[in-house]
Amino acid sequence: MKKPFSTFKAGAFALLLLASGGLKAQDKPHNVIPEPVKISTSKGQFFVKSSTTILIQQEEARTTAELLAARLNKATGWNFTVKKGPHQPNAISFSLHKNPVDELGKEGYNLEVDANGAKVTANQTGGLFYGMQSILQLLPTEIESNTAVKKDWTIPFVKITDYPRFAxxxxxxxxxxxxxxxxxxxxxxxxxxxxxxxxxxxxxxxxxxxxxxxxxxxxxxxxxxxxxxxxxxxxxxxxxxxxxxxxxxxxxxxxxxxxxxxxxxxxxxxxxxxxxxxxxxxxxxxxxxxxxxxxxxxxxxxxxxxxxxxxxxxxxxxxxxxxxxxxxxxxxxxxxxxxxxxxxxxxxxxxxxxxxxxxxxxxxxxxxxxxxxxxxxxxxxxxxxxxxxxxxxxxxxxxxxxxxxxxxxxxxxxxxxxxxxxxxxxxxxxxxxxxxxxxxxxxxxxxxxxxxxxxxxxxxxxxxxxxxxxxxxxxxxxxxxxxxxxxxxxxxxxxxxxxxxxxxxxxxxxxxxxxxxxxxxxxxxxxWEKFVTKMENHFDRADLAGINYARSAYDAAIKPYMKDGKLVVELEAEIPNLTIHYSIDDTVPSKFSPVYKDPIQIPEGPITLRVNTYRNGKPIGRMITLSREELVKRSK
Incomplete structure (x- = not known):
């Protein structure tokens, strides 16, 4: 039976997008830091199960594979071990190229994830290690947990070619x-x-x-x-x-x-x-x-x-x-x-x-x-x-x-x-x-x-x-x-x-x-904006891993200067899409306080500037409190 024209047209358009590489899935956000040289994603994900095998093709890859197994065992509560053999379905495998790929150099790697599993290939063991780190960052945040978590352990379908800019x-x-x-x-x-x-x-x-x-x-x-x-x-x-x-x-x-x-x-x-x-x-x-x-x-x-x-x-x-x-x-x-x-x-x-x-x-x-x-x-x-x-x-x-x-x-x-x-x-x-x-x-x-x-x-x-x-x-x-x-x-x-x-x-x-x-x-x-999104995901990962970090990037930057004998202050948020609220009337700035848009002239007198950053109506930075006297000192 013939399909209606509108359905056929929509399907053909989708195929055309796929063929041209225009499907937005290729721009799907990911959380890999540092940003890979080349990364493309497609619809679908590989499910890591208790039956998934971790494979190596050469003995040199064992250390990296065992590090991955240890991380998976801690977060999943399962018992992964490393085996030797060629890649097979439902496996995460690591192998070294018999003939080195010039593009990858000493530390580069290829990572391909599809319905059959994840495959990391590299010229040397350093590349395998970095491919393994990218797998960990593509897994759910809970991979950082120090106790077993029950959930679907998935890795998005992805192709990565990656190598460092500097040695x-x-x-x-x-x-x-x-x-x-x-x-x-x-x-x-x-x-x-x-x-x-x-x-x-x-x-x-x-x-x-x-x-x-x-x-x-x-x-x-x-x-x-x-x-x-x-x-x-x-x-x-x-x-x-x-x-x-x-x-x-x-x-x-x-x-x-x-x-x-x-x-x-x-x-x-x-x-x-x-x-x-x-x-x-x-x-x-x-x-x-x-x-x-x-x-x-x-x-x-x-x-x-x-x-x-x-x-x-x-x-x-x-x-x-x-x-x-x-x-x-x-x-x-x-x-x-x-x-x-x-x-x-x-x-x-x-x-x-x-x-x-x-x-x-x-x-x-x-x-x-x-x-x-x-x-x-x-x-x-x-x-x-x-x-x-x-x-x-x-x-x-x-x-x-x-x-x-x-x-x-x-x-x-x-x-x-x-x-x-x-x-x-x-x-x-x-x-x-x-x-x-x-x-x-x-x-x-x-x-x-x-x-x-x-x-x-x-x-x-x-x-x-x-x-x-x-x-x-x-x-x-x-x-x-x-x-x-x-x-x-x-x-x-x-x-x-x-x-x-x-x-x-x-x-x-x-x-x-x-x-x-x-x-x-x-x-x-x-x-920068893409990095900030990834960084915020890594905050959650660091919390689970017990790694300390600073959230100082959410704090406003205050830049006072003198102009025509007047004290002027510029405020800046380095994280995109934050709102800066401030006060100079001895109140604590809230979402109802003035929103910073243009440089502020600070009047004479016992004035205190208070500043905080907000996202979606909630404070996200730390409040900064500076007297007029301190602002004058900083303007010099």
Whole structure:
């Protein structure tokens, strides 16, 4: 029987849309962070059942498959195991290409989900791991539950081709300012690996604690790993008192280090250790005072007391000598011992040697340093750091390692094969790249996740503010720079004000969700509004997983300025489709208060501005309260 014309016409139109790829299903929202290179969805979903098989075709895929099985078992209460064999119906399978696919590189993957199951293919195991992470993000939110949940476990029909924009996608974690246990470090690595980060920069030594066992130099952990206990704001705490016991701290044994390295490797994460020299070495000097110019036997590991005066523009004076002596051959013998043991532990090619914020005042006053400058025909004391770093690079080369340092290593002459981390903005990275050095872009205005996330009245105050959208807008390749020298980038988490893992997570997420798209996703695929939708889904997932995070992105931004002698305030919401309500009449803003539309002129007098953001008539941000006096201060 012939179909009515209208039905036939509608059916033909649908087929035409399908054939042309125009069906909106291809634009169906998904929650994969970071955004994949190519993703298309179609109608339908694969049901994961207790009978579903997890398959591997090569033994190398087993670790990833077992990680998936463990996550599924916890959330479903079922008992998945991993088997070896070709893909079959009702299976989730992992396989490596016999002939590598150039497009995928080392870390890319293909994921295809249809009625027969889910199939992940890749050139190397890193790609399989990332394909597995995308499967987890496509599963219902309850996959993050730590107890069994009864529900339909579905994965939408999808095709994904995905690979990273940058090879270096990292997070730096400072364990010197506050010590974090081995298990806390492993958890931090596990959570970052979900976002396809592949580099964990482990800041192991600084003025406030030496955290890695060096067997040939036992005092580094016997003395250098411990400081007197203090609670409160760093740089404002009391200095150690004579006879006071140093009981706060800890360190990682070499067996701990090996365990963490293996844990990270299973999650495609490389660990880059940092031994910060020649400055930031007070913990080492407390253990071995003869390493400094001052040779002060009373040097203590700093507990967060003030030991420097900062003058702005990077200028400062150290009140206590925390710098290794570049003119003393015993310093290089010490470093040779340290790097021998560090190099033997860490399989990656890099060792980070710091090089930042090195005060040279004690060098200027030291006769041996001055004699070395004269011998080497140095005109400026900064050249001593260049000399020191070149000596360190030679030591590292004998261990088969490459030198990596903060951008201060450009001063006084950079070591010939050094890789530079550009942290004081992007300028150091530009200079290094133009000199032909590889660069990791990590500029503080965009990626220092120890900075405040919202208004300073709502967050514990620290040096600066870094909002979520500014992270998302970061572009690692500066204009006019050859991208081949930019390895990638990373976020840096300094822990002066971060004493617990929960707070470390609060400072890291969602800013590192945003940065994961900066480092992984194609530049043209980034979309702020789409990211926000995914982020809100990940809030729910993090709640179930017990991962802490900040909701500071919902808070309004307040920008006061003076115009024609009048105080004016602009308000801004970085999350789309929020309404900003405010008051200047000493009432608490509600949905009945004025809605911000245009800049507000603040009258003279004892005025207080109160601001909050709303969605659908309900408050979603935190109320910000600022006096007129404070607004005037901020306008300058």
């Amino acid at each position: 270096w996608r990292g997070i730096m974690f400072d364990v010197s300012r506050h010590f974090f246990t081995k298990d806390e470090v492993k958890r931090f690595i596990d959570v970052m690996a979900r976002l396809k980060y592949n580099t964990f920069h482990w800041h192991l030594t600084d003025d406030n604690g030496w955290r890695i066992e060096i067997k040939s130099l036992p005092k580094l952990t016997e003395v250098g790993a411990w400081r007197v206990p203090r609670i409160g704001k760093f740089n404002q705490l009391d200095a150690p008192k004579d006879g006071e016991a140093a009981t706060d701290g800890g360190f990682y044994t070499q067996e701990d280090i090996k365990e963490v390295i293996k844990y990270a490797s299973d999650r495609n994460v490389t660990i880059v250790p940092e031994i910060d020299v020649p400055g930031h070495s007070m913990a080492a000097i407390a253990a071995y005072p003869e390493l400094s110019c001052s040779k002060d036997p009373k040097t203590k590991v700093n507990p967060g007391s003030k030991f420097a005066e900062w003058y702005g523009n990077g200028k400062f004076k150290m009140l206590t000598d925390n710098t290794l002596n570049p003119s003393d051959e015993k310093v290089y013998e010490f470093l040779d011992k340290v790097f021998t043991e560090v190099a033997a532990l860490f399989p990656n090619p890099y060792i980070h040697v710091g090089g930042d914020e090195c005060y040279k005042g004690f060098w200027e006053a030291d006769a041996n340093c001055q004699a070395l400058m004269q011998k080497e025909n140095m005109k400026h004391v900064e050249e001593l750091q260049g000399y020191f770093m070149k000596r360190v690079e030679k030591i590292l080369k004998t261990k088969g390692k490459k030198l990596l340092g903060w951008d201060e290593i450009l001063e006084g002459g950079i070591a010939p094969e050094a890789t530079v981390m550009s942290w004081r903005g992007i300028e150091g990275g530009i200079e290094a790249a133009k000199l032909g050095h590889n660069v990791v872009m990590t500029p503080s205005p965009y990626v220092y996740i120890d900075f405040m996330q919202s208004d300073r009245t709502l967050e514990p105050p620290i040096y600066a503010t870094l909002r979520l959208k500014k992270c998302y807008d970061f572009e690692p390749i500066p204009e006019g720079v050859d991208g081949k020298f930019i390895l990638g980038g990373q976020a840096n988490l300094w822990t002066e004000g971060i004493p617990t893992l929960a707070y470390a997570e609060y400072m890291t997420y969602p800013r590192c969700w945003a940065l994961s798209e900066v480092y992984w996703s194609p530049k043209e695929k980034k979309n």
